[in-house]
Amino acid sequence: FEFTLMVVGESGLGKSTLINSLFLSDVYTTANYDDRIKQTLQIEASTMDLEENGVRLKLTLIDTPGFGDAIDNTNCWQPIIDFIQKRFDEYIQQESRIDREYHIVDTRVHCCLYFIPPTGHSLRPIDIEYMKQLYDKVNIVPIIAKADTMTEDECKGFKRRILKDLRDNKIRIFEFQEVAGEDEDYAAQHKSSKESIPFAVVGSNTKIQLNGGKEVRVRKYPWGMVEVENNDHSDFIHLRNVLIRTHMFDLIYNTNILHYENYRYRKGGS
Amino acid sequence: FEFTLMVVGESGLGKSTLINSLFLSDVYTTANYDDRIKQTLQIEASTMDLEENGVRLKLTLIDTPGFGDAIDNTNCWQPIIDFIQKRFDEYIQQESRIDREYHIVDTRVHCCLYFIPPTGHSLRPIDIEYMKQLYDKVNIVPIIAKADTMTEDECKGFKRRILKDLRDNKIRIFEFQEVAGEDEDYAAQHKSSKESIPFAVVGSNTKIQLNGGKEVRVRKYPWGMVEVENNDHSDFIHLRNVLIRTHMFDLIYNTNILHYENYRYRKGGS
Ligand SMILES: Nc1nc2c(ncn2[C@@H]2O[C@H](COP(=O)(O)OP(=O)(O)O)[C@@H](O)[C@H]2O)c(=O)[nH]1
Numbered sequence A, B: 001f002e003f004t005l006m007v008v009g010e011s012g013l014g015k016s017t018l019i020n021s022l023f024l025s026d027v028y029t030t031a032n033y034d035d036r037i038k039q040t041l042q043i044e045a046s047t048m049d050l051e052e053n054g055v056r057l058k059l060t061l062i063d064t065p066g067f068g069d070a071i072d073n074t075n076c077w078q079p080i081i082d083f084i085q086k087r088f089d090e091y092i093q094q095e096s097r098i099d100r101e102y103h104i105v106d107t108r109v110h111c112c113l114y115f116i117p118p119t120g121h122s123l124r125p126i127d128i129e130y131m132k133q134l135y136d137k138v139n140i141v142p143i144i145a146k147a148d149t150m151t152e153d154e155c156k157g158f159k160r161r162i163l164k165d166l167r168d169n170k171i172r173i174f175e176f177q178e179v180a181g182e183d184e185d186y187a188a189q190h191k192s193s194k195e196s197i198p199f200a201v202v203g204s205n206t207k208i209q210l211n212g213g214k215e216v217r218v219r220k221y222p223w224g225m226v227e228v229e230n231n232d233h234s235d236f237i238h239l240r241n242v243l244i245r246t247h248m249f250d251l252i253y254n255t256n257i258l259h260y261e262n263y264r265y266r267k268g269g270s
């Protein structure tokens, strides 16, 4: 089946690195740094076939370079809204064909990872405005980027303030519902995933071998080593679990019955 | 004597923390986070008497909150330029008085610490524009903020790209000239300071006692502890040395004979 994941956030928040870490493949090669910031706002899609848990998956990644990088970022979200809605239109067209395929290829955007810079204060005006514009059009999963910038206490406080900002601005982010029918240990782990929202993630393409032979992704500093997949260091595993293991179907389902239907309704009314 | 230091950079780059660390005093109390980002662009000056190396110093800190935090940051540097030039005007007035004081109180801005976010790529458009606007009006000392976000290799590459961006855009930052007349060890240390530009700094208000009783400023992570004053962890000591120990006079002198004279010349011509 198809899953489309959009990635939104300023340049330099570790988005490419995180996507590569999530899907364990070099989706993004390290771009020529000199060109990174100057590129025009051009939304790019790259598709690849993956296999996760024995399920074959057509994953499409939507990259939104240049967002928020300019001096004047007024309406920088508009091209992204247009993109999401264009994909809804394509689906509407497919659905309304008399001779439509049994399985309509679903190119709608199922999830938007929104990267928040680890300032330590609270959401910035651009973050609030961006998510306000997007939350009723696509499932938003906010991510605290480069979370190894923050101590445990700073991170706790930052998460609390972010959640308050979201509530105060009536921004509804995607809710990871309880995982039913699994053993207690799994449900407990999922509960702790839920409590970690927004996920504070660290990503890395650098791998080392631990004593015992296990290969882990790390960031090596002079004062210590961050292990990407260590739950005490980063919420990476929580994010990967909900995105790929437990809630991919929910994200697709919610896109279909909520965001898509809202769009059809608003469009149909005009 | 008087020294005025201006601090410029987006919210959440550790500016308050760094200033407190530099001058070993709580110049900035932890502001109410809820108010931090929403405050209007209002330049604030706070003055305090310090004693460094037995020299009594009237230090004035100029804070520029709100810079670069809005969605549209067009011309956000203008109030800062106006501020610098207003202080030049005040000095011109003082100098031209017939009955002027023997020692004119020097309130001109002697140094501007420009905080660069540790994206890992290169300078952002706003950084380039900002420094382009300011470098010929005030001594600019660029700082890589929250440098514990980067590994040693990432930091090296980032510094290289920043210096290239500055050259390509003809931005002249303050040059710390060779320190004359000191012993070889001191000169060598100063040379390494010069080679660390732009300084990649880490700041902290958290202190702990090491074995041996020495009190050090640290950032405690689950994977290790960053020591602010350890040259392998941060350029903090280099920055403090050039700013307070070796080059404060140069910064004042350069402001007087270069930036101030340029301003008088441009103004006088009209
Ligand atoms: N501290 C920290 N740095 C990271 C992390 N992920 C990536 N980086 C570094 O941040 C820089 C920019 O990463 P990149 O993935 O290109 O960011 P993008 O511009 O958002 O795609 C690179 O130097 C990365 O090595 C992270 O989780 N923590």
Ligand SMILES: Nc1nc2c(ncn2[C@@H]2O[C@H](COP(=O)(O)OP(=O)(O)O)[C@@H](O)[C@H]2O)c(=O)[nH]1
Residues within 6 Å of the ligand: A119, A120, A121, A148, A149, A150, A154, B010, B011, B012, B013, B014, B015, B016, B017, B018, B145, B146, B147, B148, B149, B201, B202, B203, B204, B219
């Ligand atoms: N990683 C890292 N975090 C820092 C550093 N300095 C300060 N912080 C944290 O960053 C957050 C914002 O710091 P603050 O000094 O208020 O930043 P300001 O808004 O630029 O004045 C706080 O949680 C600080 O503890 C640093 O050098 N490295």
